[in-house]
Amino acid sequence: MQGISRLIIATAAIVGILVVVLVYAANENDRxxxxxxxxxxxxxxxxxxxxxxxxxxxxxxxxxxxxxxxxxxxxxxxxxxxxxxxxxxxxxxxxxxxxxxxxxxxxxxxxxxxxxxxxxxxxxxxxxxxxxxxxxxxxxxxxEPGKKWGGATERVAIGGVEPISAPVAEAMPSPPPSDVRSAELGRYLFQGPAGCAECHAFDGATGVIGPDLTGVVENKGRDYVYNSIVDPTAAGHDKTVMPESLSFSLSEIEIQSIIDYLENPEAAKPAEEAAPEKPSGPEAGQQIAQAQGCLGCHTVDGSSLVGPTWLGLFGSTRKLTDGSQAIADRDYLYRAIVDPNVEVVDGFNPGIMPQDYGDRLSEDEIQAIIDYIETLK
Amino acid sequence: MSVSPGVKKHRGFREIIGQKADETFTRLTAGIPWREFRKMLRGDPPTRPNPRLKPHSESFWFHIKPTYYHESVTKFAHTFRLGLLSTYLFFIEVVTGLLLMVWYAPTPERAYLDMIRLLSNVPMGQFIRDFHRLAAEAMVIIVVLHMFRTYLTGSYKKPRQFTWLTGVVLLAATLFLSFSGYLLPWDQLAFWAVTIGTSMAEASPTPPGTGFIGEALFGQADWFGQFVNMILRGSPDIGANGLLRFYLLHIFFLPLIVIFFFFMHYYKVVHFGISLPANEEEVGQDTANRVPASKRRYYLMDVAIDEIALLSFVTFIMVVAVAFFYDAKLEHLANPLKTPLHTTAPWYFYWLQGLLKIGDKVFWGLVVPTLFVILITIVPYIDYNPSRRARDRRLALVAGFLVASALIVLSYMGLPLYAVQSPPAEEVVQEFMPEEGVGPIRELDWAEVEIGIYCTDTFVGSAPLSEFEHVILDFKKRIETEPGLPDGVGCITVEAAQPQLKSIVFDIKWTDIDGAPAHFQKRFYWHEESIYWEEFNF
The missing domain is CATH 1.10.760.10 (Cytochrome c-like domain)
Structure with a gap:
C-alpha cells in the first residue's frame, strides 16, 4: 500500500512537471x-x-x-x-x-x-x-517628429473634473505681425512659409532652381519683382516652375514686405545681429557660454557633469591628472579653454572638450567667459 | 546440470524470442530478469539467492549505493533526506548551468546583452535561468539544514568526524558557488553585491609578522588585503578580469571542489552507514553497519522508490514555482559610477553584513567570522561527549540553537531596512518609485498615470478614486507623517516626454533642522512597454 501511494505521488509529479513545462513552452513566443x-x-x-x-x-x-x-x-x-x-x-x-x-x-x-x-x-x-x-x-x-512634449499643469483631482492638458503647441520663433509691412516679415516669409528660399539663392538661402535674387530690386526695379511674384508667366517667365498661386496665398502687405526684404536684407536682421557689439563683462560671458554649449558640460551650481563645475572654480587650487597642482587664475582658465588637453583636472577625461575654441571664439569672447567664471564664487 | 539430448531441440519461435528479450532486459537492468523486476515493483519479497543485489556489483551508479539500509534511518523524519536533496540540486545546477553556458560569454561588453538575449530570444531561456537560480538558493538552504540536522543528532561524532569536515568544505563551496554566480549577469545587483563582498576581503588585515613579505614583493608592509583583493578581482576594481575570474571559479574550480569532496563525503557516509537514531544503540557504540536481517530495507526497489517519489515531488514544486512565482532578478546594466540605494550582499551573507554593523570592521567582519568557521570545522574534535542522546547533550544543543538564533538575528540586522538610511526624502521616493523593480507607481496601468502636477498640499482626488489617485494619497500621507520631513510638501509631475514615454518627477520640499528650506528632486522615465524583473512572469 505504501509502495503504491509513493508511485502515485511520483507519477502525478512527473505528469504535473510535463504539463506545466508544456504550458510554459506554448507561451514562449508571446513571452x-x-x-x-x-x-x-x-x-x-x-x-x-x-x-x-x-x-x-x-x-x-x-x-x-x-x-x-x-x-x-x-x-x-x-x-x-x-x-x-x-x-x-x-x-x-x-x-x-x-x-x-x-x-x-x-x-x-x-x-x-x-x-x-x-x-x-x-x-x-x-x-x-x-x-x-x-x-x-x-x-x-x-x-511624431517635431512634436513638442511636456507641459503639465497642476491637477487636484482626476476623473473628468479637469481636462487633460494637451501637449503644448509647437514652439516656433514667434513670427512678426503679418498685417504690418516690414522687411522682417519679408525675411520670415522668404526663408520660411512662402518657400522662396527653396529655389532662390539670397541672403544665406542656397536654392538653385530659380535665379539668384541678390541685387534684383536694385537692377530690375520693384515693379518687375512684384509682377514676377503675382503672375510669373505674364512677367515674361515663359517656361517657369514658379508657382502661380502666390498672389492668392500672400497678402499685398506680405508681398511688399518680401520685396522690402529683397531690396535691403540688412534691415531685416534682428537687432543684436545687425549691430554686433564687442562682448565684454560677465553677462556677455554668460550668454556666450550658453550659446556655445559650455554649460552643457560645466554646471554653475556645484554639481559635476562631464566637465568640472564652474562654481567656486576661480582662484581654487586644481589637482591635475599628472599629479601637479595649478591655481585657477585667469591665465589658467584661458589655457583651459584654448588648449584643454594640456592640463586635465583629476577625475575628468581628456579629449571630451573640443580643442578648437581658440579658433571659434574671439579674444574678447574668451575674456568675457573668464569674466563670467570669475563671478561664480 | 546435464541436458538430455532432444529436450531443447524443438523450442518454439516465441520461446526463443522471449528468452532473447529477457536476456536483453537482464543486461539493461544489470542483472534483474523481467519477472523479478515485476515482482520488485509490486513489492513482493525477492527470490533466493536475491537477484536484486546484482546491480550493486554490476553497475557503477548502483555500486556506490548501499544494498540495504537500516529501517530506522530510512524514516523521513530521521534525515529528511537532505543529503540526497543537496546532491540532486547540485545535479540540476550542473545541467541547467551547462545549458546557460551555451548562451553566455564572460566579458563586460557581452555578459548583460547575453542575459537579455537569453531572455528575449532563447525559447525556455528564462525558465532555465530561473530554475538555475532557484535551485542555487534552495541548495544553500538545504545544505545548511543538512548540517544543522547532523549537528542536532550528533552524527558528527566518532567515527564520522572526517565526514563532517568534508561537509564543512562542501557547505563553504556551496556558498561561494552561489556567490560567484551572482556576478555573472553583470547587472547593478551583481556588480555591487560582489563589490561589497570583495571589499570585505580587501579589509582583511595583514597577518602579524608577515610584513616583510609585502616589503619584499610589493614594497609595502600592509599587503595582505590588497593582495587578496587583487587575486579575486584581477585589478583594483571589478572589471573584465574580475568577471573572468568569477566565471572560472563558478563553472570550473568550485564545481571541481564540490565533486571531489562530494565523493569523499559520500564514500564516508556509505562506509560508516547513516547513524542510527541515538536511542537505538548504546552510548559510545556505533552499530549502523550491523543491520539484522529483519530490519533491512533494500535499496532496490524499496528505498529507490522513496527517493524517486521525493525527487519528482520536489522537482514538481520547483517547476511550478519557476513557472508562476519565482523570477531571477535582472537589474540595470552594471554601472561602476552609480551606487544604487540599499546595496546588499546576497541574503546568505546578510549575517556578515549584520556583524559589520556592530562595530569594528576588522574585528566583527573578519576575526569573528573566521573564529566561527574554525569553531564549526573542529566541532567533532572538541566535543568529547560520547553520547548522541539529546538529554546528555544539553550544552551542545543549547549552543547550537543559540548560534542558529544569532545567525538569524544577525541576518535580520543585515537587512537593508535596518541599514544605514538615506535622507528621508530619498527614502520616500525610493518607496514609490524604486531604482530597480516595480514599486507602487509602475505597478499601475501606464495610461492611467495621467499627465499633470499633483502636489500633496492641494490634491484632493475625485470620487470614486482611481488607482493612481490612491497612490497619490498614499504619497501624501507618507510625506505628512514622515518625522524627517517637517512642513513637507511633495509634488509628482507627470509629463509626456516622447511617444509612449512619460517623465515622472518627484519634488519634495521641507524645512530642515536649521529651519532652512530644503529640497529634493528626482526624475524617472517610464515607457509604456517596459518590463522590470518582477514582471517577468509568463
Whole structure:
C-alpha cells in the first residue's frame, strides 16, 4: 500500500512537471516578444535620462535643436518615400542604418563642431550600451517628429473634473505681425512659409532652381519683382516652375514686405545681429557660454557633469591628472579653454572638450567667459 | 546440470524470442530478469539467492549505493533526506548551468546583452535561468539544514568526524558557488553585491609578522588585503578580469571542489552507514553497519522508490514555482559610477553584513567570522561527549540553537531596512518609485498615470478614486507623517516626454533642522512597454 501511494505521488509529479513545462513552452513566443518590447522600453528610459543629462543643453530638451542641430526632426528620423534612410543621413553618405548612424555620431562626435566624442572607445564617458540607448531614445521621436512634449499643469483631482492638458503647441520663433509691412516679415516669409528660399539663392538661402535674387530690386526695379511674384508667366517667365498661386496665398502687405526684404536684407536682421557689439563683462560671458554649449558640460551650481563645475572654480587650487597642482587664475582658465588637453583636472577625461575654441571664439569672447567664471564664487 | 539430448531441440519461435528479450532486459537492468523486476515493483519479497543485489556489483551508479539500509534511518523524519536533496540540486545546477553556458560569454561588453538575449530570444531561456537560480538558493538552504540536522543528532561524532569536515568544505563551496554566480549577469545587483563582498576581503588585515613579505614583493608592509583583493578581482576594481575570474571559479574550480569532496563525503557516509537514531544503540557504540536481517530495507526497489517519489515531488514544486512565482532578478546594466540605494550582499551573507554593523570592521567582519568557521570545522574534535542522546547533550544543543538564533538575528540586522538610511526624502521616493523593480507607481496601468502636477498640499482626488489617485494619497500621507520631513510638501509631475514615454518627477520640499528650506528632486522615465524583473512572469 505504501509502495503504491509513493508511485502515485511520483507519477502525478512527473505528469504535473510535463504539463506545466508544456504550458510554459506554448507561451514562449508571446513571452519573448513582450520581453523584447519591454527591454526596448527600458532602453528608451535609460536613453532619456542620459539625453537630459548630456545632450539636452545643446540639442534641446525636446530635441528641437539649440547649439546643436534638431534631432526631433523628420529629416533626421523619417525616410522620404522610396528611400531607405532619412535625408540628413543620406546627405552624410551613411551606408548603415539609422540607429548605427546616430550611435556612431554620438560615440565619435563630429570633428569641427562642438559635438564631442561620448563613447568610451574615443575617450568619452559612456559605454556602448548607453550610447545605443541614447540612439534608441532619439529614434523614438520618429512616430511624431517635431512634436513638442511636456507641459503639465497642476491637477487636484482626476476623473473628468479637469481636462487633460494637451501637449503644448509647437514652439516656433514667434513670427512678426503679418498685417504690418516690414522687411522682417519679408525675411520670415522668404526663408520660411512662402518657400522662396527653396529655389532662390539670397541672403544665406542656397536654392538653385530659380535665379539668384541678390541685387534684383536694385537692377530690375520693384515693379518687375512684384509682377514676377503675382503672375510669373505674364512677367515674361515663359517656361517657369514658379508657382502661380502666390498672389492668392500672400497678402499685398506680405508681398511688399518680401520685396522690402529683397531690396535691403540688412534691415531685416534682428537687432543684436545687425549691430554686433564687442562682448565684454560677465553677462556677455554668460550668454556666450550658453550659446556655445559650455554649460552643457560645466554646471554653475556645484554639481559635476562631464566637465568640472564652474562654481567656486576661480582662484581654487586644481589637482591635475599628472599629479601637479595649478591655481585657477585667469591665465589658467584661458589655457583651459584654448588648449584643454594640456592640463586635465583629476577625475575628468581628456579629449571630451573640443580643442578648437581658440579658433571659434574671439579674444574678447574668451575674456568675457573668464569674466563670467570669475563671478561664480 | 546435464541436458538430455532432444529436450531443447524443438523450442518454439516465441520461446526463443522471449528468452532473447529477457536476456536483453537482464543486461539493461544489470542483472534483474523481467519477472523479478515485476515482482520488485509490486513489492513482493525477492527470490533466493536475491537477484536484486546484482546491480550493486554490476553497475557503477548502483555500486556506490548501499544494498540495504537500516529501517530506522530510512524514516523521513530521521534525515529528511537532505543529503540526497543537496546532491540532486547540485545535479540540476550542473545541467541547467551547462545549458546557460551555451548562451553566455564572460566579458563586460557581452555578459548583460547575453542575459537579455537569453531572455528575449532563447525559447525556455528564462525558465532555465530561473530554475538555475532557484535551485542555487534552495541548495544553500538545504545544505545548511543538512548540517544543522547532523549537528542536532550528533552524527558528527566518532567515527564520522572526517565526514563532517568534508561537509564543512562542501557547505563553504556551496556558498561561494552561489556567490560567484551572482556576478555573472553583470547587472547593478551583481556588480555591487560582489563589490561589497570583495571589499570585505580587501579589509582583511595583514597577518602579524608577515610584513616583510609585502616589503619584499610589493614594497609595502600592509599587503595582505590588497593582495587578496587583487587575486579575486584581477585589478583594483571589478572589471573584465574580475568577471573572468568569477566565471572560472563558478563553472570550473568550485564545481571541481564540490565533486571531489562530494565523493569523499559520500564514500564516508556509505562506509560508516547513516547513524542510527541515538536511542537505538548504546552510548559510545556505533552499530549502523550491523543491520539484522529483519530490519533491512533494500535499496532496490524499496528505498529507490522513496527517493524517486521525493525527487519528482520536489522537482514538481520547483517547476511550478519557476513557472508562476519565482523570477531571477535582472537589474540595470552594471554601472561602476552609480551606487544604487540599499546595496546588499546576497541574503546568505546578510549575517556578515549584520556583524559589520556592530562595530569594528576588522574585528566583527573578519576575526569573528573566521573564529566561527574554525569553531564549526573542529566541532567533532572538541566535543568529547560520547553520547548522541539529546538529554546528555544539553550544552551542545543549547549552543547550537543559540548560534542558529544569532545567525538569524544577525541576518535580520543585515537587512537593508535596518541599514544605514538615506535622507528621508530619498527614502520616500525610493518607496514609490524604486531604482530597480516595480514599486507602487509602475505597478499601475501606464495610461492611467495621467499627465499633470499633483502636489500633496492641494490634491484632493475625485470620487470614486482611481488607482493612481490612491497612490497619490498614499504619497501624501507618507510625506505628512514622515518625522524627517517637517512642513513637507511633495509634488509628482507627470509629463509626456516622447511617444509612449512619460517623465515622472518627484519634488519634495521641507524645512530642515536649521529651519532652512530644503529640497529634493528626482526624475524617472517610464515607457509604456517596459518590463522590470518582477514582471517577468509568463
Amino acid at each position: 519573448m516578444e513582450a520581453f523584447d518590447a519591454g527591454f526596448r522600453g527600458r532602453a528608451i528610459e535609460d536613453g532619456a535620462a542620459l539625453y537630459s543629462e548630456a545632450c539636452a543643453t545643446c540639442h534641446g530638451a525636446n530635441g528641437e535643436g539649440l547649439v546643436g542641430p534638431a534631432l526631433n526632426a523628420a529629416d533626421l528620423l523619417v525616410p522620404e518615400p522610396g528611400e531607405s534612410l532619412p535625408p540628413r543621413v543620406i546627405a552624410r553618405g551613411w551606408k548603415g542604418d539609422l540607429h548605427s548612424f546616430l550611435a556612431t555620431s554620438i560615440s565619435s562626435g563630429r570633428v569641427g563642431t562642438v559635438m564631442p566624442a561620448w563613447g568610451q572607445k574615443a575617450g568619452g564617458p559612456y559605454s556602448e550600451q548607453q550610447i545605443d540607448n541614447i540612439a534608441t531614445f532619439i529614434m523614438n521621436w520618429a512616430s
